[in-house]
Amino acid sequence: MVKLPKFLKQHRAAGAANALLAPHRFIDEHVFLTKGNQLGIALAVQGIDCECLTDDALDSYTKRAVQAWRIFDDRFRVYQYVLKQDRASIEYTGDYGPEMIRKTISDRNAHLQSKAPGLYTLRLVYVILIERSPMYESSRVKRTLSTKKVLRVFADSLEHSRATLVAQTDSFIRNIGDLLGIRKLPKAEAFQFLRLLANLDPDIAAADRLIHDSHLDFYIASSPIVCTRDGLRVGEAYVDVLSLKEPPRTTFPNVLRDLLTLESNFIICTELKRVSNETANSAIRGAQKHFYWSQWVSDIPSVISMVMNRGKRENVIADKSALNDMEDLDGTLARINNDGEYLGEFSFTVVLYGWKSRRELQATATDVAKIIGNYEGAVVRECV
């Protein structure tokens, strides 16, 4: 006799994949609402072919892009995705006139088809989120308005945020769209993009189309996520995740170009939430105070020496690295207050995935660590 609890046990222990996903529903042709009460919009980007640019041109383009990004203030959260996928399809139209051209193109396509596993597509997508305040229940509103009117207040607030997001995004596209080739993704394409992020396999992502505007989190997920002793798997794909632990000492335009040469499927995601200058100044001042005092209490012998000498610091060897950190923070403060730069909360994640073996992913993960290490940064592997 089959024991039903044995079969149900694993199902009961499993979590729901939709609980991990934030998108909730589309509220118009482009804008979606998340469970965290944020509104988002996805933008497809053609990008720039940097290989043919001089340093001057690259620098000038970067300055334009930096200026354009300033439009998104601390209400916005900006995500940039780079997706590299193998099994690239080769576009071919057979209606070429002269026989010689047709044959040349046909031979070239046959050659490319023969090495299809080594061909990759690169795709750039920006996702802009506007963070709205939580839906507060105001006692004054509740006393004076009916439930229907309260809902109308929330709907007005939602509409106001949507209008702000669309206006800022349109302005961004007007500023930089001619350089980067930006277009807003319609909801059907945005849904496909979200499915690709959640399932990783392009075939599985393309298998389902947008039918309902709501319950996106449930319809996006089609692959189980399994965490085993060997690591993480999404459907049949082996996954390795690396996060930035320490930022590079310096950055310059196209600093991460070496990552594009990796022979692997990957998704690179950066997240930036700008912070106001007041918050940044306050954080820097706090860190400076900490480093000032930590030069005297960097190790146990220093603390014991200070205690024995009733707080006198003459016999304590100060930690000079803490002073260097203070100078570094001084420089950051000057760049914010005098040079018009701004700070933000930044994260950088590389998701490597493949279907062959985990060993290949490990080799690629080492390459990623090496590339970031070349600029004195450090990444940490999340799936070890």
Add this chain to the structure above:
Amino acid sequence: MPLAIKPGARALNKPLLIIGIDRKLAGLAFLLSVIVGANDGFLPKFSALALFVALWAIGRRLTRIDSNIFQVMNQVRQRKTLYDPLKREQFWAVLTRRPE
């Protein structure tokens, strides 16, 4: 013209450590030791010192793994080993009272 090079704010991303452990952990260890050592007699003072050293050693070990180890552990505790795409968890929008 060479490319414009921007320095990264590395000092701002450093974990804030005191005697090699996170400053919040250091504060907690110190506070607990002071509470224990506040009683009269040799034994409470010795216990406070031993407690501080023990907490420092544990904190040092955890900080070496990750300076945000408690946040990571809290996240890991909530995670499951399998997520089923067919299982469904309801999502409720909850109204919360505006803080005065």
